[in-house]
Amino acid sequence: MLLRLADERATGVLVRDHGALYLSDGQVVHAESPRAPGLDVLLTASGLLEPDSWAEAVAQAGARCEVARFLVDSGQVAGGKLEICHLGALFDAAFFALAPTGGPTRFRYGVVHWIGRVRPVPTEVVEREARRRSRLLDSVWPHPTVDTAPVERRAHPTARAVSPLRQALLELADGVRTPAAIARALGRPAFNTLIEVRRLAADGLIETPDKSALPSRPAATAAIAAEATESPSVLDSALLRRLRDALEATL
Numbered sequence: 001m002l003l004r005l006a007d008e009r010a011t012g013v014l015v016r017d018h019g020a021l022y023l024s025d026g027q028v029v030h031a032e033s034p035r036a037p038g039l040d041v042l043l044t045a046s047g048l049l050e051p052d053s054w055a056e057a058v059a060q061a062g063a064r065c066e067v068a069r070f071l072v073d074s075g076q077v078a079g080g081k082l083e084i085c086h087l088g089a090l091f092d093a094a095f096f097a098l099a100p101t102g103g104p105t106r107f108r109y110g111v112v113h114w115i116g117r118v119r120p121v122p123t124e125v126v127e128r129e130a131r132r133r134s135r136l137l138d139s140v141w142p143h144p145t146v147d148t149a150p151v152e153r154r155a156h157p158t159a160r161a162v163s164p165l166r167q168a169l170l171e172l173a174d175g176v177r178t179p180a181a182i183a184r185a186l187g188r189p190a191f192n193t194l195i196e197v198r199r200l201a202a203d204g205l206i207e208t209p210d211k212s213a214l215p216s217r218p219a220a221t222a223a224i225a226a227e228a229t230e231s232p233s234v235l236d237s238a239l240l241r242r243l244r245d246a247l248e249a250t251l
Contacts, residue, residue, distance in 0.1 A: 002021070006122070010025075010109065011110060011111075012107055012108050012109040012111045013107070015108065016097050017101040017102075018034070018099055019093050019096045019097025019098075022111070024120060028120065028121045028123055029117050029121075030115055031091075033094075033096040033190075036093040036180070037189065038089060038093075039086055039089040043077065045187020048077055048085065057074075068115050086118040087119060095130045095134075095190075145209045146208055147198075148180075151173040152206060162205070179194050180193075
């Protein structure tokens with residue numbers, strides 16, 4: 001359906017079980033998912049924007065569907081920084097929105113998101129990145145139940161040094177918070193959090209539900225696994241380079 005809508009140059013919202021994709025002229029202009037922090041969380045957690053400033057932008061420009069333009073025109077966020085942050089939020093939410101599901105997929109023509117246009121992304125780029133992320137997660141630890149289950153530290157983990165980011169995640173692994181809740185608490189993209197959760201599970205630092213069904217790790221994924229050992233900032237930079245190349249190819 002997504003490819004067909006792209007061919008139609010459709011405008012509206014594609015609604016699925018775990019999120020929604022907003023299209024304009026057949027390109028993805030926004031995505032949202034309950035499993036991923038929104039643009040507001042990423043902007044405020046990074047210190048680029050005060051929460052009150054976000055609320056003001058929504059109040060002043062939300063009805064016109066021009067929140068992003070308001071933030072830039074009012075000088076509250078630089079255009080380039082907003083674009084990068086929005087692209088991160090878009091790819092983050094799109095990964096969950098495009099995940100396999102047994103529920104219905106619906107498209108509502110003419111619907112426009114109140115954030116407005118920032119940087120349209122070709123649908124094939126969004127779909128390809130979602131598939132890449134799925135393969136990357138499985139190469140780290142091929143057990144997707146850890147993605148949605150409450151994160152719980154093992155009672156007697158193997159003693160080893162961890163990075164500050166992983167330590168911050170472990171401190172929130174209370175057996176109640178899911179990876180999505182931890183991502184929001186840390187103000188970080190959900191996918192980066194999932195990568196760290198799977199790495200912690202692979203290292204035996206957190207529990208993995210139902211490990212009896214774990215498949216063996218294919219040797220063919222070694223190259224992808226090596227990419228997964230990079231820090232989140234490196235992963236984000238690589239994504240942006242691929243996105244830049246794909247966008248330039250369409251100009």
